[in-house]
Amino acid sequence: MPKPLSRLLRREQFAFLARDHSAWGDHLDRVRTVLGEGLQSADPARPVLILGAGSGLEVPWALAPPDTTGWDGDPWSRLWTAARHHRWPPWVFEDLTGGMSELDATIRRAVMEPWSGRPREREAAKQRLAGLLPFLVPDPGALRAWIGAHRPSTILVANVMGQFGAVAENVVETVFGGPPWDPDPEREEPLAEALAAWTARAIEAFLRVLCESGADLWLVHDRAVVFGGGSLDLGPWEDDWTRQLRAEGPSLEASDALAGVDPSSFLPGNELNSVKRDRWIWPVALGQRHLVEALVVRRTD
Numbered sequence: 139m140p141k142p143l144s145r146l147l148r149r150e151q152f153a154f155l156a157r158d159h160s161a162w163g164d165h166l167d168r169v170r171t172v173l174g175e176g177l178q179s180a181d182p183a184r185p186v187l188i189l190g191a192g193s194g195l196e197v198p199w200a201l202a203p204p205d206t207t208g209w210d211g212d213p214w215s216r217l218w219t220a221a222r223h224h225r226w227p228p229w230v231f232e233d234l235t236g237g238m239s240e241l242d243a244t245i246r247r248a249v250m251e252p253w254s255g256r257p258r259e260r261e262a263a264k265q266r267l268a269g270l271l272p273f274l275v276p277d278p279g280a281l282r283a284w285i286g287a288h289r290p291s292t293i294l295v296a297n298v299m300g301q302f303g304a305v306a307e308n309v310v311e312t313v314f315g316g317p318p319w320d321p322d323p324e325r326e327e328p329l330a331e332a333l334a335a336w337t338a339r340a341i342e343a344f345l346r347v348l349c350e351s352g353a354d355l356w357l358v359h360d361r362a363v364v365f366g367g368g369s370l371d372l373g374p375w376e377d378d379w380t381r382q383l384r385a386e387g388p389s390l391e392a393s394d395a396l397a398g399v400d401p402s403s404f405l406p407g408n409e410l411n412s413v414k415r416d417r418w419i420w421p422v423a424l425g426q427r428h429l430v431e432a433l434v435v436r437r438t439d
């Protein structure tokens with residue numbers, strides 16, 4: 139993980155932990171229950187992998203089999219976990235998308251004129267970056283290699299997949315020295331579209347590696363982020379999350395945290411079979427609620 143990115147993830151972790159947790163009780167109970175079931179049903183003699191392990195706020199490490207490895211790009215995540223759970227598990231600090239370094243380098247290239255070394259004019263830099271992004275194909279090679287070497291029986295994805303797009307946006311904003319997006323949501327924004335397409339490719343490649351692992355998969359992720367006040371509830375399960383939301387309020391706006399990728403339609407197939415799925419609302423902060431999704435995919439053989 140290159141320095142600027144690990145710094146960024148460390149900063150985000152601090153911000154995440156510094157938030158007011160008083161309304162998080164229901165979310166924390168639910169996410170710990172799902173991940174705890176995953177850990178308890180894992181073969182205790184085989185390796186287990188926890189992706190997006192973070193500080194362990196959502197991960198009941200006491201239930202983890204002895205050969206469980208944490209994976210998180212935040213360089214402090216293992217220390218936080220040790221302080222919280224009194225356990226020092228093996229850890230991987232790599233980028234799970236495999237594409238963040240190349241993304242960072244491409245943004246830096248786009249904001250500079252290579253011939254003069256001077257910053258490009260903002261609109262020109264945005265256009266240049268929007269033109270370069272479609273050529274980037276994130277490949278989670280480190281994850282694939284780890285899985286190939288260790289053959290885990292169970293993989294937990296602990297609320298990290300919905301972060302890929304948010305982190306990518308953050309990288310763009312950091313290099314541009316502020317948000318380069320047009321504040322008017324009605325205006326076309328080719329850069330935002332190109333970045334969303336990059337995020338979708340990163341999520342799909344990540345899901346492909348998980349599918350090919352042959353492991354039981356326990357995934358929890360942000361499915362959508364809802365901004366604004368007003369009432370928000372969930373109806374009975376609908377594959378399309380937008381149809382499950384019962385929202386009322388003039389200023390409510392929901393954005394897809396997975397850039398249009400539907401993991402539940404992506405994952406099942408071959409010897410994998412989805413056995414459990416659930417959604418709930420997580421009141422993250424005033425005016426910001428997340429639709430969280432849990433998917434459990436277990437091998438049928």
Ligand SMILES: C[S@@+](CC[C@H](N)C(=O)[O-])C[C@H]1O[C@@H](n2cnc3c(N)ncnc32)[C@H](O)[C@@H]1O
Pocket residue numbers: 147148151154190191192193194195196197209210211212215231232233234235238296297298301302305
């Ligand atoms: C919402 S937090 C998850 C919290 C965690 N499950 C816990 O129990 O504390 C998302 C985590 O994903 C990590 N992360 C985000 N993008 C990543 C990436 N591309 N590679 C590796 N880790 C990443 C962050 O450092 C952060 O710890």
